[in-house]
Amino acid sequence: MGQPSHAPKDHEDHDWWRSAVIYQVYVRSFADSDGDGTGDLAGVRARLPYLAELGVDALWFSPWYPSPMKDGGYDVADYRAIDPAFGTLAEAEKLIAEARELGIRTIVDIVPNHVSDQHPWFQAASTAGPGSPERELFHFRPGRGPGGDLPPNDWPSQFAGSTEPVWTRLPDGEWYLHLFTPEQPDLNWAHPAVRQEHEDILRFWFERGVAGVRIDSAALLAKDPDLPDLATRPRPHPFVDRDELHDVYRSWRAVADHYDGVFVGEVWLPDTERFARYLRPDELHTAFNFSFLSCPWDAARLRTSIDTTLAEHAPVGAPATWVLCNHDVTRTVTRYGREDTGFDFAAKAFGVPTDLALGTRRARAAALLTLALPGAVYVYQGEELGLPEAGIPADRIQDPMYFRSGGTDPGRDGCRVPLPWAAGAPHAGFGAGEEPWLPQPAGWESYAVDRQQDDADSVLALYRRAIALRPRFGDGPLTWLPAPEGVLAFTRAEGVTCVVNLAAAPAELPARSRLLIASGPLDDEGRLPQDTAAWLTD
Numbered sequence: 113m114g115q116p117s118h119a120p121k122d123h124e125d126h127d128w129w130r131s132a133v134i135y136q137v138y139v140r141s142f143a144d145s146d147g148d149g150t151g152d153l154a155g156v157r158a159r160l161p162y163l164a165e166l167g168v169d170a171l172w173f174s175p176w177y178p179s180p181m182k183d184g185g186y187d188v189a190d191y192r193a194i195d196p197a198f199g200t201l202a203e204a205e206k207l208i209a210e211a212r213e214l215g216i217r218t219i220v221d222i223v224p225n226h227v228s229d230q231h232p233w234f235q236a237a238s239t240a241g242p243g244s245p246e247r248e249l250f251h252f253r254p255g256r257g258p259g260g261d262l263p264p265n266d267w268p269s270q271f272a273g274s275t276e277p278v279w280t281r282l283p284d285g286e287w288y289l290h291l292f293t294p295e296q297p298d299l300n301w302a303h304p305a306v307r308q309e310h311e312d313i314l315r316f317w318f319e320r321g322v323a324g325v326r327i328d329s330a331a332l333l334a335k336d337p338d339l340p341d342l343a344t345r346p347r348p349h350p351f352v353d354r355d356e357l358h359d360v361y362r363s364w365r366a367v368a369d370h371y372d373g374v375f376v377g378e379v380w381l382p383d384t385e386r387f388a389r390y391l392r393p394d395e396l397h398t399a400f401n402f403s404f405l406s407c408p409w410d411a412a413r414l415r416t417s418i419d420t421t422l423a424e425h426a427p428v429g430a431p432a433t434w435v436l437c438n439h440d441v442t443r444t445v446t447r448y449g450r451e452d453t454g455f456d457f458a459a460k461a462f463g464v465p466t467d468l469a470l471g472t473r474r475a476r477a478a479a480l481l482t483l484a485l486p487g488a489v490y491v492y493q494g495e496e497l498g499l500p501e502a503g504i505p506a507d508r509i510q511d512p513m514y515f516r517s518g519g520t521d522p523g524r525d526g527c528r529v530p531l532p533w534a535a536g537a538p539h540a541g542f543g544a545g546e547e548p549w550l551p552q553p554a555g556w557e558s559y560a561v562d563r564q565q566d567d568a569d570s571v572l573a574l575y576r577r578a579i580a581l582r583p584r585f586g587d588g589p590l591t592w593l594p595a596p597e598g599v600l601a602f603t604r605a606e607g608v609t610c611v612v613n614l615a616a617a618p619a620e621l622p623a624r625s626r627l628l629i630a631s632g633p634l635d636d637e638g639r640l641p642q643d644t645a646a647w648l649t650d
């Protein structure tokens with residue numbers, strides 16, 4: 113795998129997160145060391161040199177806790193342990209320390225909106241019965257209609273395309289709220305014990321050396337205690353972006369500050385002013401930029417998205433984040449090869465045609481675009497290999513989004529398929545034993561790390577070179593340069609320029625500049641072809 117090309121980074125760099133490259137690890141699909149078909153922590157530890165060579169500053173681990181896996185680990189049964197399929201807490205501690213030795217920090221994923229129905233709190237609440245203090249930790253209500261047979265309100269499921277109710281009835285007649293699956297009961301964030309418990313969980317992980325926490329569904333925790341019907345158009349919204357949340361995150365911030373820890377919130381909010389409130393100096397450090405993730409491959413719209421992002425972050429002094437994909441959305445090369453290049457949960461469908469060569473060319477250019485922008489960049493495992501969205505045979509689909517949509521939404525498994533490491537090895541080197549938990553499609557080995565690592569033209573080589581060059585950009589401002597329609601051109605600190613050509617006509621590169629890196633070959637006249645990006649220096 114080669115030696116890490118990066119010396120360990122400055123351990124005392126408090127602002128590391130403002131311009132970091134953060135790599136998302138979905139452990140279940142990263143590397144399977146014991147041959148049971150499921151990725152594990154030992155698999156990640158063995159690949160730390162690969163991640164160091166890639167040059168990333170931090171790893172964000174999707175939930176690695178004990179879980180019945182009804183929602184890919186976002187149904188947590190115990191927030192202070194590791195799922196036995198992945199390893200042990202001792203191993204996680206080793207992994208955190210070993211990564212740190214290589215200059216790589218760790219971010220854990222905390223799921224505060226809901227727990228697994230197997231979590232001891234919910235187990236106790238189920239048996240304790242109506243009116244018990246155990247039930248006050250959740251949202252239990254009697255039903256409506258004759259015999260209480262109807263759900264207590266009309267809220268829709270938070271899984272796009274889902275037609276299922278967000279209430280489930282227990283045999284004793286009471287209903288409980290779950291914005292996601294029935295196996296993910298929502299916690300009652302108005303209860304002091306819920307707040308106390310989560311602050312303790314944060315301390316638990318910071319004590320183990322993690323540098324940050326990703327907050328799942330961060331804008332959904334607080335609920336209007338009256339749980340009013342949405343049909344009554346209640347204002348404020350009864351469960352999205354309620355003001356009470358800011359008080360929660362202010363106390364979380366106090367915990368994080370004690371450890372010099374940082375937060376990244378999963379905040380899907382169209383209102384930029386409301387979004388920025390989460391990033392005030394005494395709240396979350398950063399939040400995912402989903403408007404950029406959803407933006408189509410269109411120069412004007414990308415520029416607007418970048419400008420809007422920078423403008424919304426500026427007043428609160430928070431750095432932006434740049435995300436092209438994650439474990440919930442269509443892989444970038446597939447999305448960019450489609451006619452509609454934006455991302456929209458509601459529009460996901462089976463069998464949408466894609467041109468992977470085109471999508472890959474654009475994804476390479478998008479990699480250089482995002483890595484040149486001011487702020488933190490997220491790379492989702494396999495993005496650096498140019499993996500496409502995989503088709504999953506119906507009988508192997510695992511994602512509840514598929515089932516809860518009645519089989520109309522393809523779900524999210526297609527972006528969660530186990531990584532290919534070695535072209536000639538069983539299961540493309542993911543693991544030497546059992547069939548992986550999700551099937552790898554035909555041709556997956558052509559994306560394998562060992563195929564790409566010595567190929568200067570591979571997507572992996574592009575990511576490695578770009579990440580190594582990126583520190584030149586610093587954390588400072590961005591200045592747009594005049595450019596023809598369809599071309600994005602901007603300079604960053606120290607005279608570094610990024611040009612991305614989305615137009616059909618080749619674009620001239622600035623005179624007297626030296627090419628640092630390009631996402632594809634220039635034409636015979638040294639111009640930048642369509643769907644290609646370049647970095648230049650004076």
Ligand code: GLC
Pocket residue numbers: 183184186187223292328329378439440
């Ligand atoms: C977040 C996660 C997603 C999960 C949901 C419920 O959106 O990213 O994977 O299904 O929360 O926890």
